């Protein structure tokens with residue numbers, strides 16, 4: 065599997081920490097110190113599906129392939145306005161593709177789950193070109209009165225086109241250790257004549273400290289596994305592209321690997337945590353501004369609600 069195109073799309077509205085502090089009991093100082101986040105982009109008039117399609121068009125354009133040569137579209141999304149059809153079906157129409165489409169919900173590790181699925185489809189010969197779109201609007205499932213969650217998230221979309229290529233994925237490892245109580249969002253379902261039970265609805269519930277601990281231990285474990293399987297040492301990696309959740313989580317992983325800070329690029333200070341889109345948006349920025357070059361060794365690692373996690377070593 066080889067990445068031949070990337071794209072991203074962000075909402076126009078920038079929301080600063082001070083703007084949040086005008087209605088939440090928080091401050092720019094607290095948010096910056098505990099998370100590294102300074103601003104985030106939040107959806108106002110955009111739709112997530114349009115943003116996903118916009119990112120996809122940019123990725124297809126960079127790849128140089130004909131849109132009709134896309135054999136599969138996989139969208140990674142936690143929640144959006146439509147429960148059905150899948151977001152990928154709508155993206156297909158907006159980009160003008162003609163192929164099977166499905167969505168997956170791998171929380172913030174969704175991009176890595178999608179890469180793993182795509183790698184399998186390419187290896188079996190069922191597909192030559194696959195479009196992966198990660199589009200997320202976590203702002204729509206936060207409780208806007210809860211200062212511990214709302215400050216963390218931003219909305220955004222990222223996309224990649226992958227095709228067949230030798231030796232680009234050196235190792236990939238996905239994991240799930242079921243523990244939903246630490247991070248979940250429960251949405252409303254319709255009541256029926258046969259089930260008038262209590263509606264279970266909860267905007268995002270998070271035990272921040274537990275998630276922090278699980279994130280660091282899962283990510284370091286996954287990276288060590290992948291590194292070992294690919295026969296790499298930490299210094300071989302050009303960049304560690306980690307899920308953009310919290311600068312302190314990234315710093316803990318960096319310390320474990322004992323590698324220089326320059327190898328751990330971030331954009332969470334500008335965009336916050338955009339769930340599964342975060343790593344793709346970062347990758348797209350770095351490819352477009354020339355920081356990531358062909359031949360670079362990338363270590364991707366992400367974690368999220370489930371608790372799910374994964375890592376992937378790949379040559380760009």
Ligand code: ACO
Nearest residue numbers: 089090094098172211212215272273275276309310368369
């Ligand atoms: N502003 C000011 N004070 C706050 C805020 C805020 N926004 N949020 C919490 N506090 C307070 C708490 O109430 C607590 O006060 P208390 O001591 O009086 O009880 C105090 O700050 C410390 O709270 P902690 O939870 O211990 O703070 P911590 O240092 O752990 O930072 C944070 C909290 C930033 C949420 C951190 O735990 C974290 O980043 N965890 C990981 C969260 C994450 O990454 N989630 C998403 C990952 S998966 C995915 O991407 C979906």
